[in-house]
Amino acid sequence: MDPRKHLFLDHNILAIISSKRRVLFGFVIGIAASILVVYLLASINTSGAFPRFAFPRSNDSVSASYLGNSSSLSCSSLTGENGTATASANCATITATLEGNFSEPQSDLGSEKAHQWSHVNSLSSKLDEIKKPLFDNISKNATDGLGVGRSNVTTRLDGDFRVKIESLQNFSVRKTDDSDVSVEAIGGDSQMKCDIFDGGWVQDLTKPYYPPGSCPYIDIDFDCYKNGRPDDEFLRWRWKPYGCDIPSLNATDFLERLRGKRILFVGDSLNRNMWESLICILHNSIKDRSRVYEVSGRNKFKIQGYYSFRFEDYMCFVDFVRSPFLVKELLLKTANGSENERLRLDLLDETMAAYHHADIVVFNTGHWWTHEKTSSGINYYQEGNHVYPVLDVMKAYKKALTTWSGWVDRYLDSSKTQVVFRGYSVTHFRGGQWNSGGQCHKETEPIFNETFITKYPKKMIALERVLRKMETPVLYLNISRLTDYRKDGHPSIYRKKYNSEEELREAEKIQDCSHWCLPGVPDTWNELLYASLLMEGKGPWRK
Template sequence: MADATKNLSRGGGNLISDLRSSFSLLRTRSTVAFAYCFMFAFVVFTLFLAFNPSGNSSSPWFNNIFTSPSTSSDSSSGSQFSSFFSSFFPNSSQPVNTPAPSLQTKTNLTLPRSQNTTFQLPGEKNEESSGKNQSQVTVYENSRSNQTGITTLQTPVGNLNISSSSQSSSGGKKDTVKEEGVVRNTTNKGVAVAVKTTNSNLTATLPKKQNNGTSGGSSLSKKQSNRTSGGSSAKQGKENLMGSLMHCNIFDGRWVKDDSYPFYPPGSCPLIDEQFNCFLNGRPDGDYQKHKWKPKGCNLPRLNESNLLELLRGKRLVFIGDSLNRNMWESLVCILRNSVKDKSKVFEAAGRREFRTEGSSSFIFKDYNCSVEFFRSPFLVQEWEIPDTNGSKKETLRLDIIERSSDQYKSADIIVFNTGHWWTHEKTSKGKDYYQEGSHIYEELDVAEAFRKALTTWARWVDANINPNKTLVFFRGYSASHFSGGQWNSGGQCDNETDPIKNETYLSAYPPKMRVLEKVMKGMKTPVSYLNITRMTDYRKDAHPSIYRKQNLSEEEKRSPLRYQDCSHWCLPGVPDSWNEILYAQLLIKLNQKQQQQQQQQ
């Protein structure tokens, strides 16, 4: 029994040991199998999430684990997968694919406020290419506000609509400028932002941010563009553009060379009077036509002819004054006519071809149902005649009566007045037995006082007859003359001048008569915009007709051509074109103010 028990104990001990060995072996194999199954399931689950866009886009866990902080939510699945492994195996020799930067779903377009805003319209060349004084459109990448592009905003005032551009064959974007049916395309590798107005489509291009020499990036979709248009960015952009002009002294600046001028080819406009047509009169140099006026605190928008014609649709624009206003009137007619395809639809109402001796003239732009007119009135008050003691007639100037044609233009939509040069002539400057009020003729009256009386009569007429809700009134200031060695009738010359004055110390003193004008305008009820072009014209001693004022000289003029020069008026194309560019800018300002008032009333 003892032996049996001993044997059983030995046998049992062997059996238990064998069972323990078997269970140990089984436990080791189960653990390995379970581990393999778990790893296989984990890899399958990971691949499922990595290649399932609908899943990973909505899983914050996935985004936190599988997306690095510098990678946008729109990165490719391959990039995400690489990022995943790099986070777990930082020392791996596997190369990491860095994704090309992309724009976030909601692209931020900002137009920072600045009084130094660049205004460029189609065809304008910006001489300050360094980016100084330019409006900026910035596209921010993701939420890190990294600037990827800066561009100059090129547009007249209007509603800004952001739209996408089409892909070009070279892999870039087409920069498209649409102007009067002509499309000009230039290719830029970048995101194109089209700034659209009522009458012109202008494109500014934002370059894509390059990555490792590639042209990676993304473009704004049409859906994004439509969302952006009409929004706060567009509104702010318009306010910035207008704010720059409204808070800028347009008349304090300098002339800069610009080969994109003039607005019309020399000799192409048959409407210019002979005395202004320096090109046809044989002037050999042409640099006087290639300058633009640049204010110190802002840039003038280039005159957009089609846009201005739209502003004038169904309206009358009238110039009243002396031959310097005729100079400006002819300039504007030629600028606008040049943009009209069918020139036969631009004509003088009475069929006139010369305007120097005419009391009034009116050019009709048939397609726009508008007119650009001129009424001759050198003093703005009435020139008069009274019987003299010997039976002849004596000329006087009625300081108390507005000029005769006033009833013909008082209902016009835009009126531009001027006077000044005839007040410097001998009869008016001496003021003896010439100035009249009522039946009284002054034996002698200072010309400054006579000028004040005449302007007071004009101001009272404007206040009594002009409806400011319908009519915009402008007064163009005195245009500088540059006679050297004498006056206009005593051998004054300017024929050897080919460059503008660049040193301000050589400019003339501000005319006292213009201070009289400013004082009179301050006392008016009707708002009058002052086109103070005196200083800007004082620089331009190079731009007068001088000896190139006519083609057919008289025998006396041929013997002494230098004695007969015109250093008062201006060659066309030339300086008066810039006056009209300023007038255009002022009209944009007025239009913007009117729109703001209407919005406030609503």
């Protein structure tokens, strides 16, 4: 054989082999590069290099949120016009949990900077930031959740604080008939569209939920219509979250989901305001209203200040128990026959016996912590046998909330009882307080200029810190901002009927700018409670 041919053959074979090697080598390099890219992307999502989260501002703060080991509730759209839910909602969750030692921010409540409500921005699809932090001087805390979902991706932030980023869900609420509203997961999205507690008031001529003067269960102090309030424009407003809608409260559906169960409101007279509102909304939907009645002479709950209404057709109860501080009030008689009031910051109120029997418990406290005795804190607060000569009211408030949260974590079964905490309802006294000439008389429309909105209440800051550390999932209704707009919704002088012009003039000296007329603003609180329970989807509130 010609050696040149042999060499030529070997050369061709080598060329082919070399070519195949180059292709194979390029293929291997491509695979390796792809794996590296995937690895880097995964590392970005779970490493300490993840963008830092900060608390939302007061207006987007932990919305209808689960603070503790849970999720908040936010949707881009729950309902269409006229209460018919047609649009989808983008819901997201970022759940914060405490692990190890977490140090509080340097500044305490007394030195918090002034913060105004502001309009919420959306969460970017890549979660590169949560805009508009709640406290400009707090950088290393994390939000507790801005939506609904599950995915269990955990990211470490500064210190030992961890944020669980849960999958983003779309939800839609569809009103299928007069008695059925369903919440349905329809996929995922990467952008949180709406916080249902961040929005504004829009006129709605279909409001209120029940005609003024039609509900026999409203306290005379809240029944502005019967007490002669001449205007009714304040009733024609609906809360609309920015960029989305929430469903109207379907009373028949609410009762059906409450069938055989009990909802209990616990707190001060503002929660009584909300309780009466819910009774009236539900009562108005019943055809035979004789089937709704107040339960009296009950042996099960022999508690002073306990009120219960039964809806016979649904075998359910809507109850209220008075506990303005949530912790135990004491009235002690001295040797000379006088009485001393004390507040036991380390003991829960005896009304706690009723909490176990409720399927939903809606707590609140706040307004009684502004009274003179609680504010001065002189020989008033007690822990164990120790009576504080003087104790700052905010420190006492935090101690009381810690006692409450510890009891809830220890004694309430969250698989059986849905715990809800309604936030602080803002007052609108001008020119003084309730007992010093403060007024809100002749206010006929909401605040529209946000520069007039007040600072975020310090009590809410303290409350959110306590809720955040709880083991029990707490559904948090942050209604502070939406109430702040409604300077027109208070009873003011219309707390009673007046027999003369002189009585009416005298009434202007002491006005009620804390509570709310019914029908009125508390109807919206219950509307938001209803939407939040649907979005959470627990037990009978599932689809």
